[in-house]
Amino acid sequence: MHTYEPVIGLEIHVELKTASKMFCGCPADHFGKKPNTQTCPVCLGLPGALPVPNKKAAEWTIMLGLALGGDIADVSKFDRKHYFYPDLPKGYQISQYDQPIARGGALKFKVQSSKFKSGYEKTVRIDRIHLEEDTGKLQHATVDGKKVTLVDFNRSGVPLVEIVTEPDLHNAEEAREFLKKLHQIVRYLVISDADMEKGSMRLEPNISLRKAGAKGLPPYKVEVKNINSFRFATLAINYEIARQRSILDDGKVPIQETRGWDEGKAATVTQRSKEEASDYRYFPEPDIPPMSFAKEQIRQLADQIGELPDEKVKRFEKEYGLEQRDIAILTETRELADYFEECVNIGKIPAQKLANWIINRKVDINAVLPARLVASILKAGEVIKVPTDLIATVLSENPKAVSDYKAGKEQALMFLMGQVKRQLPQGDSQQILEALKIALG
Amino acid sequence: MLLDLSIQTLAQKLRGKEISSADLIRESYAQIDRFDKKVNSVITLVDQEEVIEKAKNVRFTSPLSGIPFVMKDAYLTKGVRTTAASKILDDFIPPYSATVYRRLEEAGAILIGKLNMDAWGHGASTENTDYDPTKNPWDMTRSAGGSGGGPAAAIASRFCSFGIGEDTGGSIRNPAAWNNISAMKVTYGRVSRYGAIAYASSLDTMGPTAKLVEDCAYVLEVIAGHDPYDATSSSHPVSSYVKELRQSIRGKRLAFPTEFYGDALDGEIKEAIAKAREEFVSLGAIVEEVSLPLLEHGVSVYYILAPSETSSNLSRYDGIRYGNGRDLFTRETKRRIMTGTYALSSGYYDAYYKKAQKARSLFIDQYAKLLSRYDALLAPVTPIMPPKFGQLLDDPVKNMMADLYTVPVNIIGLPSLALPCGFGKDGLPIGMQLVGRMFSEGELFALGHAYQESTDWHRKQPVMLER
Numbered sequence: 001m002h003t004y005e006p007v008i009g010l011e012i013h014v015e016l017k018t019a020s021k022m023f024c025g026c027p028a029d030h031f032g033k034k035p036n037t038q039t040c041p042v043c044l045g046l047p048g049a050l051p052v053p054n055k056k057a058a059e060w061t062i063m064l065g066l067a068l069g070g071d072i073a074d075v076s077k078f079d080r081k082h083y084f085y086p087d088l089p090k091g092y093q094i095s096q097y098d099q100p101i102a103r104g105g106a107l108k109f110k111v112q113s114s115k116f117k118s119g120y121e122k123t124v125r126i127d128r129i130h131l132e133e134d135t136g137k138l139q140h141a142t143v144d145g146k147k148v149t150l151v152d153f154n155r156s157g158v159p160l161v162e163i164v165t166e167p168d169l170h171n172a173e174e175a176r177e178f179l180k181k182l183h184q185i186v187r188y189l190v191i192s193d194a195d196m197e198k199g200s201m202r203l204e205p206n207i208s209l210r211k212a213g214a215k216g217l218p219p220y221k222v223e224v225k226n227i228n229s230f231r232f233a234t235l236a237i238n239y240e241i242a243r244q245r246s247i248l249d250d251g252k253v254p255i256q257e258t259r260g261w262d263e264g265k266a267a268t269v270t271q272r273s274k275e276e277a278s279d280y281r282y283f284p285e286p287d288i289p290p291m292s293f294a295k296e297q298i299r300q301l302a303d304q305i306g307e308l309p310d311e312k313v314k315r316f317e318k319e320y321g322l323e324q325r326d327i328a329i330l331t332e333t334r335e336l337a338d339y340f341e342e343c344v345n346i347g348k349i350p351a352q353k354l355a356n357w358i359i360n361r362k363v364d365i366n367a368v369l370p371a372r373l374v375a376s377i378l379k380a381g382e383v384i385k386v387p388t389d390l391i392a393t394v395l396s397e398n399p400k401a402v403s404d405y406k407a408g409k410e411q412a413l414m415f416l417m418g419q420v421k422r423q424l425p426q427g428d429s430q431q432i433l434e435a436l437k438i439a440l441g
Numbered sequence: 442m443l444l445d446l447s448i449q450t451l452a453q454k455l456r457g458k459e460i461s462s463a464d465l466i467r468e469s470y471a472q473i474d475r476f477d478k479k480v481n482s483v484i485t486l487v488d489q490e491e492v493i494e495k496a497k498n499v500r501f502t503s504p505l506s507g508i509p510f511v512m513k514d515a516y517l518t519k520g521v522r523t524t525a526a527s528k529i530l531d532d533f534i535p536p537y538s539a540t541v542y543r544r545l546e547e548a549g550a551i552l553i554g555k556l557n558m559d560a561w562g563h564g565a566s567t568e569n570t571d572y573d574p575t576k577n578p579w580d581m582t583r584s585a586g587g588s589g590g591g592p593a594a595a596i597a598s599r600f601c602s603f604g605i606g607e608d609t610g611g612s613i614r615n616p617a618a619w620n621n622i623s624a625m626k627v628t629y630g631r632v633s634r635y636g637a638i639a640y641a642s643s644l645d646t647m648g649p650t651a652k653l654v655e656d657c658a659y660v661l662e663v664i665a666g667h668d669p670y671d672a673t674s675s676s677h678p679v680s681s682y683v684k685e686l687r688q689s690i691r692g693k694r695l696a697f698p699t700e701f702y703g704d705a706l707d708g709e710i711k712e713a714i715a716k717a718r719e720e721f722v723s724l725g726a727i728v729e730e731v732s733l734p735l736l737e738h739g740v741s742v743y744y745i746l747a748p749s750e751t752s753s754n755l756s757r758y759d760g761i762r763y764g765n766g767r768d769l770f771t772r773e774t775k776r777r778i779m780t781g782t783y784a785l786s787s788g789y790y791d792a793y794y795k796k797a798q799k800a801r802s803l804f805i806d807q808y809a810k811l812l813s814r815y816d817a818l819l820a821p822v823t824p825i826m827p828p829k830f831g832q833l834l835d836d837p838v839k840n841m842m843a844d845l846y847t848v849p850v851n852i853i854g855l856p857s858l859a860l861p862c863g864f865g866k867d868g869l870p871i872g873m874q875l876v877g878r879m880f881s882e883g884e885l886f887a888l889g890h891a892y893q894e895s896t897d898w899h900r901k902q903p904v905m906l907e908r
Contacts, residue, residue, distance in 0.1 A: 041536070041537050041636075045757045045762075046517075046535075046536070046537070047517060047523070047525070047530070047533070047535075047638045047639075047757070048516070048517045048535075048539060048634075048635065048636040048637050048638050048639065049537075049635070049636070050634060050635050050670060050671050050672065050673075051672065052669065052670060052671070052672045053672065080753055082753060082756060082785075084756070084759055086761055089757060089762065090756060090757045091753070091755075091756020091757045091759055092753055092756055279786055279787050280787075281752075281753070281782065281785035281786060281787070281790075282785075282790075283749060283750075283753070283785050283790070283794055286641075286642035286643035286673075286750060287642050287672060287673060288672050288673075289672060289673060
């Protein structure tokens with residue numbers, strides 16, 4: 001038995017939520033739409049149709065590249081990637097091969113670990129970020145008693161960003177934390193919903209094992225597709241690590257292949273081996289001139305990025321002096337953080353108290369306007385003030401209940417609360433209980 | 442006959458109500474009815490009644506209003522079958538129109554037919570068609586050229602006033618030369634490619650072809666210009682080609698590249714162009730002999746780039762969406778798909794495609810240097826006279842060599858005007874080309890027009906029409 005170190009890299013596809021598709025004017029928002037209602041000659045790949053790149057999509061990819069600390073190419077171009085599949089109407093996908101929009105960069109994140117009590121910080125290098133188009137969708141169905149495959153081209157041509165990491169990850173937990181952080185940043189940039197259930201963020205881990213202490217990459221790697229949740233990513237990676245370990249322990253080398261995650265079996269299954277791997281015959285897309293990005297344009301895009309999660313955490317710490325745990329929750333999404341700050345800016349309630357309310361009561365930020373929340377917290381505060389008189393009155397009017405409680409009868413407390421509630425039906429039970437306990441010593 | 446007249450004259454007569462558009466249309470259909478059984482230039486004829494109805498309602502908003510024209514069957518025409526001369530698209534009725542067609546429709550020009558070609562543009566003889574070869578109206582035993590043999594033969598046969606062709610490696614110029622008509626291969630990006638079935642995307646250009654250089658200028662003025670649907674279309678301003686036509690050519694400098702006049706060139710063509718050279722001198726132009734040593738590599742570069750791109754562009758005809766399978770590709774098309782697939786394969790890409798792209802840069806540099814000193818270069822269009830049927834089809838290398846003088850222009854993206862310059866002893870037409878700087882179509886039209894003002898080769902008609 002050897003000990004092995006897993007070597008894991010990730011490829012992540014993120015659908016951009018631009019108004020229109022990557023190369024035509026059709027709406028990019030395809031989820032749940034009636035099949036083939038958002039198509040045109042371009043995204044159907046009709047004869048003669050030509051792609052015209054979506055400028056916004058390129059700009060958003062640049063912003064993501066900058067957010068991850070990457071270098072933006074002076075000149076970037078599209079390439080054609082050829083393969084035959086019924087959901088790919090042109091017989092090639094317009095993608096980027098050797099001149100992606102961004103190269104390099106890194107992502108830093110925290111990993112909780114049983115080995116290190118407070119967790120540890122991990123940095124994963126980004127290899128590249130490029131822009132491409134999504135394919136259509138196949139649906140296997142039975143129509144008039146016949147098993148058929150239907151094609152829906154609504155998704156065909158939706159802008160897709162691919163982020164490729166270096167193989168810097170060593171376990172499923174790291175991969176999961178990386179993905180969560182990336183997901184958070186993408187959402188902060190407001191360039192995608194990155195909703196995994198809807199398929200707008202898709203994950204493909206590459207996994208291989210090397211002997212502990214060994215340097216360099218193993219002579220094979222296994223790519224796993226079909227993963228649509230962080231949880232499945234963890235399960236698939238752990239499954240692969242175990243599977244490959246037992247092969248290596250037998251003195252063999254796992255074959256290089258593409259496997260798929262089978263949710264039913266909770267296992268990865270072979271999809272395509274190296275021998276069947278495609279030759280994509282990449283060549284520069286002649287229908288689209290190369291794109292060049294001026295320094296000034298990149299600088300302007302950098303200005304649009306806004307505050308990213310790490311910066312926000314630091315600022316919340318400094319500006320509001322909140323608990324670390326609370327900051328982590330409040331900055332999880334840009335919307336929640338903004339909501340919190342809008343409440344703070346109203347200026348009537350201290351930040352920590354607002355944080356407590358928002359977190360403990362799980363305030364629905366989409367339903368309650370910040371001003372309303374502040375008003376109701378103030379009102380609740382008043383409620384607490386009133387009972388001091390009321391409670392004194394109730395206690396003096398119910399001496400038996402008071403003595404019962406002091407004798408250890410817990411129900412007496414509930415009776416007293418009932419009496420308070422009668423006078424104050426809008427009062428918060430929890431707060432009344434607290435006030436009663438204090439008054440009873 | 443009316444269709445002998447220039448666009449300018451027709452436009453005047455139409456406006457003056459001397460003639461009606463319906464008269465012109467009727468003449469077109471009568472000519473087609475009379476001659477096309479033999480010539481076989483038409484793949485799909487638009488319904489005559491429908492067209493006459495359109496002609497009756499035409500508003501005269503441009504010189505092309507009410508004038509009948511044809512298109513190579515590579516352009517998508519909404520509601521009118523478009524095949525690219527391949528059975529794969531035998532029943533394809535396009536749901537949208539090419540930008541070029543849309544602009545012509547808006548200008549009031551009237552489409553009467555979709556014309557024959559080598560399927561997908563693959564060929565120089567219109568023999569690689571699934572709709573039977575088009576015959577040369579000057580000699581029915583010979584090819585009308587290609588790939589756009591259909592439109593050229595139709596113009597020579599007076600089936601229409603003008604045609605829209607497409608030139609990837611000579612497809613508009615070669616048939617023009619072999620049918621005694623004029624054609625403009627435009628600068629790459631000058632005319633939108635949107636809705637034109639792609640052969641090789643980085644080489645494809647959309648242009649006019651007609652009896653006269655002057656007519657080509659009228660048509661180009663309508664179809665040229667930036668198109669938001671084509672990212673490679675240029676926003677370079679469009680000149681008034683019709684105005685530029687009448688510019689003096691006195692003092693214009695023409696280069697006469699000696700490599701174009703080597704052993705590969707047919708003697709009769711060499712002789713005809715030598716005479717044209719003298720004609721230009723007598724018109725006040727300066728002609729000087731120059732060297733363009735890269736010429737011989739043009740075919741090699743072209744036959745890597747074009748098949749590579751076509752292997753990619755034809756991927757979409759995978760048998761799933763258009764109903765007809767890949768077995769329907771012609772031998773020539775299969776040959777090009779295989780060559781291109783090979784050239785793009787990993788391990789071969791650097792040796793073929795990438796190297797060809799590097800060579801392309803050398804061509805661009807060499808021609809740019811030359812054209813910084815000259816306004817145009819004067820060259821033959823084809824090395825051979827119109828071949829007998831089978832001569833090119835049976836010999837793929839000979840088929841490639843027919844493109845020797847035309848492909849360098851596409852590799853670089855330059856404009857080139859093809860026009861008649863004489864006849865061989867058998868009465869077969871000969872053409873020449875004037876190759877200019879990027880976006881110098883206006884200057885080329887002026888040179889060609891001046892030549893046609895002082896010669897009458899372009900007025901000669903096939904004997905068939907005289908009977």
